[in-house]
Amino acid sequence: MQLRISIQHADFSLQEETAALRRLSSNLGALVTFSGLVRELHDEGAVKGLFLEHYPGMTESSLEAIALEAGRRWPLTGVTIIHRIGELRAGDQIVFVATASAHRAAAFSACEFIMDYLKTRAPFWKKCLAEDGEFWVAAKDSDQAASERW
Amino acid sequence: MIDVRYFASLRETLGLSHERVAVPSPSTVAGLVHTLAEAHGGRWEEALRAGRVLVAVNQQVATFAAPVQDGDEVAFFPPVTGG
Numbered sequence: 001m002q003l004r005i006s007i008q009h010a011d012f013s014l015q016e017e018t019a020a021l022r023r024l025s026s027n028l029g030a031l032v033t034f035s036g037l038v039r040e041l042h043d044e045g046a047v048k049g050l051f052l053e054h055y056p057g058m059t060e061s062s063l064e065a066i067a068l069e070a071g072r073r074w075p076l077t078g079v080t081i082i083h084r085i086g087e088l089r090a091g092d093q094i095v096f097v098a099t100a101s102a103h104r105a106a107a108f109s110a111c112e113f114i115m116d117y118l119k120t121r122a123p124f125w126k127k128c129l130a131e132d133g134e135f136w137v138a139a140k141d142s143d144q145a146a147s148e149r150w
Numbered sequence: 151m152i153d154v155r156y157f158a159s160l161r162e163t164l165g166l167s168h169e170r171v172a173v174p175s176p177s178t179v180a181g182l183v184h185t186l187a188e189a190h191g192g193r194w195e196e197a198l199r200a201g202r203v204l205v206a207v208n209q210q211v212a213t214f215a216a217p218v219q220d221g222d223e224v225a226f227f228p229p230v231t232g233g
Contacts, residue, residue: 036233052232053157053158054232055155055157055206055209055225055227057209058206058209058210058225061209083232083233094233095232095233115233118232118233119230119231119232119233120230121211121230122230122232122233123157123206123227123230123232124230124231124232124233125157125158125159125227125228125230125231125232126231126232127158136158136159136228136231137231138229138231139202139228139229139230139231143233
């Protein structure tokens, strides 16, 4: 399984990322992608953007562990995980997960599994930047529940 | 010495991102928290013992009972909110 993990400030291109995965094998039957975006509306109100903090070193190793666990559960040809850090504005792309496999069931399940695990296990923290100040986003029980179903 | 790191809201609450402390060897995360509270005061222990604070030893999620020794990196942080 080919694995690409990137923690970066810069934006990413879906087209470039999916093209790289398609080049891996002529026997690829399915390519599932997930893109997470910065929403303007949060539970606490409207935000201008987000600040993303992470734990360098542990972030990369935890994402690698999650991707390798997905590779043990489903037959995958390639996995790409990109997570942006630093300051992002509403509407920006924040996270990208792509899973490539011979068949769609594996690619769909693995992509969802990776996102559910990423949200509860990878050391990232979001701070909302609003008109009237800044506040840290609280972890959601629904994300915990989503990761526990696997 | 132990490398201690604090992240996100916990880093802001404590006003510190990184410090190096000596602990009697062998010790545990709980022992380290006790040492930190002695150095900084009770407020520190309260913040680190708060219900949902997570700990990682050498970048692996651990418990407060986990052993720590000289040269380890121990990080304290709130529940993660990436993605």
